[in-house]
Amino acid sequence: MDFEHDRPQSHTGHGDISRWEQDGGPEASTSTSSTLQVRSRAGSTDLEDSHHPNGPIPVWLRESSKSFHWKWVPYPVRHFARAVARWVEGPDPPRMQKITPFFPTVQEAPVKLIARYLPRPIHKAALLAFFLFCWLLTFSLVLRRSSSAGNIQGYGRPQPIWCGANYWSSGNSCGLNGNRCRPFDNANLAFRCPANCKAVHVLTPHAVGTQEVNYKPFVIGGPAEEEQAQIVADYIYRSDSFVCQAAIHAGVISNQKGGCGVVKLAGSHTNFTGTFRNGIESIPFDASFPKSFSFVSDLSSDCIKDLRWPLLAVTVIFTTILSLCTASTAVFFPTVFTLLFFHVGLVSDPPRTDSDYASLSSLIVGRFLPAAFVAAVFYRYTIKPQQRDLHAYVERTVLWLGGAWVGSLNNYTFSFIPIQRLTPSDLAAQPGARLALVMVVVLLLSIALGQIYYLRLEGRLPKYLAIYAIFIAFLIVCVIVPSLNLRIHHYFLALLLLPGTRLQTRPSLLYQGILVGLFINGTARWGFDSILQTTAALRGDGPLNSLLPNITAVASTASNITFNWTLPPFAKGFDGISVLVNDVERYRWYHGEGEPEHTFYRADTEKEYFRFAYMRGSSTADFTKAGVWEGTGEWRKMEKGPSR
Numbered sequence: 001m002d003f004e005h006d007r008p009q010s011h012t013g014h015g016d017i018s019r020w021e022q023d024g025g026p027e028a029s030t031s032t033s034s035t036l037q038v039r040s041r042a043g044s045t046d047l048e049d050s051h052h053p054n055g056p057i058p059v060w061l062r063e064s065s066k067s068f069h070w071k072w073v074p075y076p077v078r079h080f081a082r083a084v085a086r087w088v089e090g091p092d093p094p095r096m097q098k099i100t101p102f103f104p105t106v107q108e109a110p111v112k113l114i115a116r117y118l119p120r121p122i123h124k125a126a127l128l129a130f131f132l133f134c135w136l137l138t139f140s141l142v143l144r145r146s147s148s149a150g151n152i153q154g155y156g157r158p159q160p161i162w163c164g165a166n167y168w169s170s171g172n173s174c175g176l177n178g179n180r181c182r183p184f185d186n187a188n189l190a191f192r193c194p195a196n197c198k199a200v201h202v203l204t205p206h207a208v209g210t211q212e213v214n215y216k217p218f219v220i221g222g223p224a225e226e227e228q229a230q231i232v233a234d235y236i237y238r239s240d241s242f243v244c245q246a247a248i249h250a251g252v253i254s255n256q257k258g259g260c261g262v263v264k265l266a267g268s269h270t271n272f273t274g275t276f277r278n279g280i281e282s283i284p285f286d287a288s289f290p291k292s293f294s295f296v297s298d299l300s301s302d303c304i305k306d307l308r309w310p311l312l313a314v315t316v317i318f319t320t321i322l323s324l325c326t327a328s329t330a331v332f333f334p335t336v337f338t339l340l341f342f343h344v345g346l347v348s349d350p351p352r353t354d355s356d357y358a359s360l361s362s363l364i365v366g367r368f369l370p371a372a373f374v375a376a377v378f379y380r381y382t383i384k385p386q387q388r389d390l391h392a393y394v395e396r397t398v399l400w401l402g403g404a405w406v407g408s409l410n411n412y413t414f415s416f417i418p419i420q421r422l423t424p425s426d427l428a429a430q431p432g433a434r435l436a437l438v439m440v441v442v443l444l445l446s447i448a449l450g451q452i453y454y455l456r457l458e459g460r461l462p463k464y465l466a467i468y469a470i471f472i473a474f475l476i477v478c479v480i481v482p483s484l485n486l487r488i489h490h491y492f493l494a495l496l497l498l499p500g501t502r503l504q505t506r507p508s509l510l511y512q513g514i515l516v517g518l519f520i521n522g523t524a525r526w527g528f529d530s531i532l533q534t535t536a537a538l539r540g541d542g543p544l545n546s547l548l549p550n551i552t553a554v555a556s557t558a559s560n561i562t563f564n565w566t567l568p569p570f571a572k573g574f575d576g577i578s579v580l581v582n583d584v585e586r587y588r589w590y591h592g593e594g595e596p597e598h599t600f601y602r603a604d605t606e607k608e609y610f611r612f613a614y615m616r617g618s619s620t621a622d623f624t625k626a627g628v629w630e631g632t633g634e635w636r637k638m639e640k641g642p643s644r
């Protein structure tokens with residue numbers, strides 16, 4: 001036999017060494033009868049880390065060559081890294097995940113029934129068009145009925161107001177003696193409130209005397225405990241209370257359905273009591289305020305209450321039927337996305353509820369167009385791959401569509417979580433927020449581990465690790481951008497997490513539905529708000545952390561009290577002092593208007609609260625906390641820190 005024909009050409013020893021160094025190790029011998037297997041000391045084959053045209057090269061040989069650049073890394077570290085890399089790559093061949101339906105005959109029955117009687121695509125398209133027309137007609141008729149304000153006999157058509165509407169602005173916004181917020185009495189307003197107003201909270205500290213109110217409804221006053229059975233007209237509320245929440249507290253309307261009423265300005269009032277009624281705890285205030293209101297009782301009206309729950313039933317029924325009867329993901333997702341988007345924007349969580357539906361519809365259409373473009377992108381890369389050849393239509397309805405509704409209605413479904421905004425100041429100030437955040441993070445990590453397991457089985461984990469490394473790098477860049485703060489909105493959180501849900505597993509169906517719902521709610525309610533915001537934008541009407549005036553009460557009796565203060569720091573732009581008495585601006589002093597002092601008088605012995613702030617023109621910096629002028633003439637100095 002001629003072995004020379006099968007044997008590779010020999011070379012000199014120097015040539016072999018040269019090729020060894022060039023290729024990173026010697027060539028494995030070849031033979032027609034067998035392949036050389038080289039095993040490590042542990043007895044396992046370790047050949048998959050390197051490849052050569054003539055066969056695999058053992059790792060220990062490759063790493064012993066002069067061209068190997070990682071010799072400085074200890075061998076145990078290199079061995080561990082190779083083991084991690086092999087684990088990340090997943091099994092070979094990959095184990096692709098696919099949902100096997102429970103009771104497939106039952107789940108596929110509606111789709112097969114339609115295919116049997118409407119086999120042609122044009123017939124199915126006509127049925128879909130008729131189906132959407134029925135939804136639009138039903139939804140529009142109920143929405144038109146819900147938007148009808150009705151009439152209150154003797155007061156006319158009620159005016160729609162939003163849940164946070166009130167008669168008085170904080171600080172010195174109402175001007176000296178509240179002149180910008182007149183009239184104080186002898187005026188009525190017929191109003192109509194939407195449902196779920198109890199969920200509206202103040203998100204920055206609001207001073208009420210010496211109290212600071214934050215992360216709760218804003219209602220000051222109401223009936224005393226012993227006056228619960230009295231008529232509604234005797235329930236007096238301070239005029240900066242949220243009218244709709246005060247109406248819920250008084251029992252004029254319900255939180256579930258909203259309703260109509262008539263508010264009557266009642267002028268000055270003293271001693272507002274705090275009580276817990278109808279799920280709202282009102283705030284006490286034991287001093288006088290120049291403007292208050294009550295509600296007119298025994299009204300005769302045909303007011304239409306908020307019909308968001310009947311409208312929810314309409315859209316849930318139509319989307320459920322669509323999910324059970326549609327095999328095409330290209331029909332299912334765009335239709336469900338559109339129906340949920342307009343339901344959230346017009347019904348369940350509209351941007352503002354005091355505008356007419358024409359203006360609201362215009363706003364929602366403007367937000368829908370960019371949201372639909374983004375939805376088309378994540379449909380292409382996450383939703384379509386997940387639901388390819390999926391025949392578990394009942395499970396899709398329960399898990400994916402149910403999750404989408406849970407996410408879309410997060411103003412109800414997640415309202416129990418005590419986190420309003422993911423900012424350090426909010427997490428520090430809101431009771432229970434840090435613990436809730438830890439629990440949410442632990443839950444997300446456990447979900448992520450489950451998704452990592454299935455991504456590894458499909459051999460997709462290396463690619464997804466690279467994708468999320470890019471995401472993390474982007475977030476780090478956002479964090480270190482000077483003068484801007486990273487804020488994670490609903491829609492942005494959904495976009496970050498959606499790529500990891502493309503797997504066809506039952507948990508992924510649920511997770512993806514919830515995330516799509518969060519995206520819908522975030523963009524329909526708030527639009528594409530920036531993820532990078534200035535400190536002023538995040539602060540809103542909260543404390544500015546500005547300089548506070550140094551105030552001294554030089555003399556006090558039961559009938560008068562005199563204060564003096566240091567001159568405002570003109571170098572920082574301050575030129576005056578504003579003084580609030582019982583949360584109403586009663587005095588302004590500007591540089592050049594005499595000595596920096598003032599005496600206040602009173603004819604009775606009621607308690608009064610004083611707060612002071614520097615001014616730039618007519619705008620104020622932070623106020624001090626309230627000092628108390630007791631009825632006995634004693635002065636209790638204010639505590640340290642700002643207020644608004």
